[in-house]
Amino acid sequence: MCRWLAYSGTPILLRDALYSPAHSLIDQSLHSRLGAETTNGDGFGLGWYGAGTDPAIFRSTHPAWNDGNLREVAGHVTSPLFFAHIRASSGTAVQRTNCHPFRHGNVLWMHNGLINDLSAVKRDLVLDVDPSLFPYIEGQTDSEVLFFLALTLGLEEDPPAAVSGAIGLVEAAGRRRGVANVFQGTIATTDGERIWVFRYSSEGRTRSLFVTAEVPTLRRMYPQLALLDALSDGTRLVVSEPLGDLPGAWQELPESSYAVISSADVAIRPFSPPRTPRRQRPAYLAGSVPA
Amino acid sequence: MCRWLAYSGTPILLRDALYSPAHSLIDQSLHSRLGAETTNGDGFGLGWYGAGTDPAIFRSTHPAWNDGNLREVAGHVTSPLFFAHIRASSGTAVQRTNCHPFRHGNVLWMHNGLINDLSAVKRDLVLDVDPSLFPYIEGQTDSEVLFFLALTLGLEEDPPAAVSGAIGLVEAAGRRRGVANVFQGTIATTDGERIWVFRYSSEGRTRSLFVTAEVPTLRRMYPQLALLDALSDGTRLVVSEPLGDLPGAWQELPESSYAVISSADVAIRPFSPPRTPRRQRPAYLAGSVPA
């Protein structure tokens, strides 16, 4: 059910984060160590900020490990903020519109997890999406519907509230349709400046999520790692499964929490969806449609 | 906006209908002569009845003219009833789940045309799909939503009534949302025994649709064509654009009509969608879900 990586900091060649580390994300597409599925070969996606007015998304239906174009793009594009995702389908088709990250305007979104018994709740959830946003849904996945619920609830203004509300809608639909433990997953979203990451499941047993320790701390722990000298103090990597084997380099995010990652710091806070979420767009967004 | 072909009669190698004729459907994928788009290179699909309990569908995102697997399958599969479709996207993604024919249980469906201003009416139409059928929608196209509206209204029991009702729902949504001339197209559907084809547009100016003359008639007109001797009297080919250049071989279906094609005969009847279509599944179908 997927793995992902989010990077923020000193602009680097995407390859240096995706291919170079021991136990890299690309390695995980073939053989991952954590999680139920050890192969994540049902497509992949990259999203990055750089040239152009909105973020780029590059997505393919081939496995990441053997995709020549991914290798080329990752080897020739630098970015200060990018997302990467490798997919293990939980049943929906292997097609670009089902690959993460998803994009709307300036926002990117990706998810590792699932909505249980999606067919039982999907119609309810699609109806909860604001009608002005409905035409922008392109694929079939639970992850994209969740994205559009969050956009409906103000993702572009207040990500923690919108994600919380969106998962609240999923849990309400689950209760209505008799689906136990309906939501499970880790989520990352960004506006190109900050990254918000979430770890939550209805059951309280969410798959893993890790963020790197501060670069100055890493430099003290691993003075021999020259690459750390090239990174700004605020550089951070968030991953669903640690890369490499450096003790102390990775901090696990607690169950039912979220983090806001900026160039200044990482703030970790508790996360719990409301039991009676609102259904409409906030008044200050009513009528507006993100481009 | 696509081209298609439907065949019913003596079992033949698919290749003989798809590749062999002058101005074949495969040729039309590169250069067609009728219609606005001369290139239909945004994917293709085959559906056929034969071995197996339900019809097969083989669909790809590559142009038909250069697809090696299509050539192989068409050259090694025989069938007494098959559909073929080449796509020119009107905007939605080039992915298998957007390629025709669509299948549900034992039924196939394909369409050449479009719903105007789809984003204005799509949500209404999706809500009109029976909730028990909603989870089976896989792609993004107008054509597939129309298929599910027809399934909602009893396509498996009474195709002319169901297609008429489905287009009626589209036209009602068009009126509600201010979309002029909302429907345009030719449609083919089959249950593996009979084929129903429809030619209709809200504007009354529908793209073309042709059916072959009776085989005995063709034999009298073209005694030198040995291939006709191998075909049963009831063999028929329906196409959006004629193959070959045999005068008298093709009968055009009139505007606002449909035809029922069986091994016995072709019956042509007038077609006009109801102005106030019903929205629910017929009582005799309520609760049932086609497999």
Place this chain on the structure above:
Amino acid sequence: MCRWLAYSGTPILLRDALYSPAHSLIDQSLHSRLGAETTNGDGFGLGWYGAGTDPAIFRSTHPAWNDGNLREVAGHVTSPLFFAHIRASSGTAVQRTNCHPFRHGNVLWMHNGLINDLSAVKRDLVLDVDPSLFPYIEGQTDSEVLFFLALTLGLEEDPPAAVSGAIGLVEAAGRRRGVANVFQGTIATTDGERIWVFRYSSEGRTRSLFVTAEVPTLRRMYPQLALLDALSDGTRLVVSEPLGDLPGAWQELPESSYAVISSADVAIRPFSPPRTPRRQRPAYLAGSVPA
């Protein structure tokens, strides 16, 4: 380095051999149990005899486990003799022309293994291919070059002699270029009537190869398996890795041997390539080009 399956006997739906068994070939594309690579996700191929004058080949660059078209074709085509192959690339591109089986005229060929240090010997081997056959080489793999060497040496007339001679040429090139243990692998080839399978490596430590016991024997061992009643006595399945977990159902082919499988029986014989192989087409083939 791939896995493969070859079937000969009572015509069956391909799906029954490819998808249905426990630990099926499709399962092995995601997770195999024997061999160095546990994922075989770099494309796949099917070859079958049936309608049409030559065998069909259906090949794709996607993993077998998630390919919708493979599922459709396998679920709707029956054949009395077919090959299936799942690929783990040893470095060459993931493209259809590198997927097995390979076809020439009426002959199919597939291989699980490799030529060591291919770049050191490939030019020599390509020069050993008969000039009249050279234009038919389509891809980049060691396996296809080996096929064309075997065709050069009379594969269509005497498969054991031709395969032996072809591997002899590879080993001669290896000695010339200083490549140790140059050949490794199992091979299957067929003319649509009989299947020849080979197990050999220069080092004498070849990956595994298994053939099913005789159907009458299996019926005595497993009287509860109704499916066996539907199969002719001469039905055989050859695989690089056993399907299912039926003790006694699989016989391992010995190191350095080959088998000829016909509807009558399975004959197993020793196999050793000549140290000084000939380079030309046999006199009786000179000038002839397989279609």
Place this chain on the structure above:
Amino acid sequence: MCRWLAYSGTPILLRDALYSPAHSLIDQSLHSRLGAETTNGDGFGLGWYGAGTDPAIFRSTHPAWNDGNLREVAGHVTSPLFFAHIRASSGTAVQRTNCHPFRHGNVLWMHNGLINDLSAVKRDLVLDVDPSLFPYIEGQTDSEVLFFLALTLGLEEDPPAAVSGAIGLVEAAGRRRGVANVFQGTIATTDGERIWVFRYSSEGRTRSLFVTAEVPTLRRMYPQLALLDALSDGTRLVVSEPLGDLPGAWQELPESSYAVISSADVAIRPFSPPRTPRRQRPAYLAGSVPA
């Protein structure tokens, strides 16, 4: 038989050259105006210099007009020197390794045209490729073999001499094998600093090739075109078919000529391949292998 574009000058978003102009290269993939084939839908490729130590190549088997990833990459990558190519196959497979541009070390290469009766001369030409370069050939095309012949003859040192010698080898093989008018085409190659383009055919009737007039001249002719103000004086675009409809903007390269395009100027010179080309790598290159 393809269309291509080469750009050198002020760094721009690739999209501005590929998608924005009237009658853009992407439009030409669907409908071109010059040349025998009006559809160039058999794959495409981009090559660009920028981040990374060597040029990037991004190639796909889908038509350029409907490829979402091409749109993303072109919309988010800037470069001072790039190549783009849309393919109409003359028979070889639609696969990435047959798409242009081809790359070797720091050099890019693309071609619009063909070697007549390739199967008659290909083996001879492959044998003329330096054995140290042979393992780097990945695809099946005439264009790639020509590239490797040129690399064999010193393309990295003296492009006009190497291209001339390579075509000389093709013409020699054509004479030897009885193939008339064996070579036809336009070629572009670059080392990341300068671009060399060639227009030549054995018959003396080569498909078209155009280069933009000097930017200062264009500014005087079209003072209303603001975009010209953003371009350096030395910016140049070379195309197989003119974009847009600006009279005087495009200069046609004469038959049997080549041009060297640098930031300083465009030098046009006559081009004629030698009748007795040499076969070996120049002495100063012997033993060296481009990385």
